[in-house]
Amino acid sequence: MPTVPTAEEILDRSFRRAAKKMAEKSNKERANTDFVRAVGAAVHDRLVYIIRGFPEFENLPPFYREMTDILFGIEKIKQSLGAVGWAAKHTKMVGNQLVLQSRKAEDTLVVRKRAVARLASMVHQIDKDLRFLNEVRNVLRKLPNIEDTFTIVIAGYPNVGKSSFIRKVSSAEPEVASYPFTTKGIIVGHRVMGREKIQFVDTPGILDRPAEERNAIERQALSAMMNVANVILFILDPSEHCGYQMDVQLRLLEEVKGMVQVPVIVAANKSDLTTADGYLSMSTQAGVGVEEVLATILTHKPEQVEKKRERSADIRSPLPTKPEEVVMEVNADNPEGGRRKRPKKPRKPRTIVPDETS
Known part of the structure; x- marks a missing residue:
């Protein structure tokens, strides 16, 4: 998404663009008229560019759609985009109206000043919306890159491994990305297995403490993260070197099981220090048992991939078969949304008259 400029920045850029065109005109009256038209067009084009820089929220993957709604409210974003759409439509309209007035006016400079004042007033009306949309843009572009692939979300207390x-288990060094709900970075790793990619996600500050220690927004963020999980791997530390007693860890495990509808695989880490009966055993420090734990997780892959496909089919909105059949336009009359889809009119078939001389 491109940076969303303030009202003043849009006007400054539009005036500079119009002034260049005005400098090319030798006729002063014509220059003033063209200046008004150019300012209106420049403001319109910039506002439309801002609207088109935002995604269609209904078509976002569930994780990003929920995160956007948690952070800002999708309806609030749509209202701001609708306000920008309104301004885009009316700045161009006002510019064209004042161009017509200037042609009949004795003093086009007066009309030009009036036009600039009206256009500036309209753009300043949406300055709060522009600043809000830029804040949205700055946060959304930093969200972790969660791919739509088989995903294993890692849970457990801090320092369990x-x-x-x-x-x-990752094929390359995991990515550490910023996350709006914790000072620590979310860790995302991938492993390529044949033609497929497996994704591993650790969310510090979200799945490492009991519910009573999470605030309302963190609980919503947890719900969004659960949407991307195909399997949960809950890691225990029976040695308790992590700083948490085993009974406390087990209570968090039961809580996580109650929150999700996907398989929860439990593995006891630090097997080189101690063992825990009834759980998969591994040592990430020594590299022992790690691949066996991963193999157990992957036994759930076919079933979970199919379930995710069914869920996606239930919520997927119908889309046109050919992208070129859809034209995006500013929906300036609808304050609830910034854009709408309008099908192109089919072309009339061309009539071919046969050559009678042949």
Whole structure:
């Protein structure tokens, strides 16, 4: 998404663009008229560019759609985009109207000043919307890159070996991305297996403490993260070197099981220090048992991929078969949304008259 300029920045840029065109005119009256038209067109074009820089929220993957709604409210974003669409439509309209007035006026400079004042007033009316949309843009562009592929979300208390597990199983160095709900970075790792990619996600500050320690927004963020999980890997530390007693870890495990509708695989880490009966055993430090844990997780892959496909089919909105059949336009009359889809009119078939001389 491109940077969303303020009202003043849009006007400054539009005036400079119009002034260049005005400098090319030798006729002063014509120059003033063209200046008004150019300012209106420049403001319109910039506002339309801002609207088109935002995604169609209904078509976003569930994780990004929920995160956007949690952080800002999708309806609020749509209202601001609708306000920008309104301004785009009316700045061009006002510019054209004042051009017609200037042609009949004795003093086109007066009309030009009046036009500039009206256009500036309209753009300043949406300055709060522009600043809000730029804030949205700055946060959304920093969200972690969660791909739409088979995803294993890692849970467990801090220092149990979650990030170590991801580093052991990932094909490359895991990415540490910013996350709006924690000062720590979300860790995302990938492993390529044949033609497929497996994704591992650790969310510090979200799945590493009980519900009573999470605020309302963190609980919503947890719900969004659960939407991307095909399997949960919950890691225990029976040695308790992580700083949390085993009974506390097990209570968090039961809580996580109650929150999700996907398989929860439990693995006891630090097997080189101690063991825990009844759980898969591994040592991320020594690299022992890690691949066996991953193999157990992947036994759930076919079933979970099919379930995810069914869920996606239930919520997927119908889309046109050919992208070129849809034209995006500013929906300036609808304050609830910034854009709408309008099908192109079919072309009339061309009539071919046969050559009678042949």
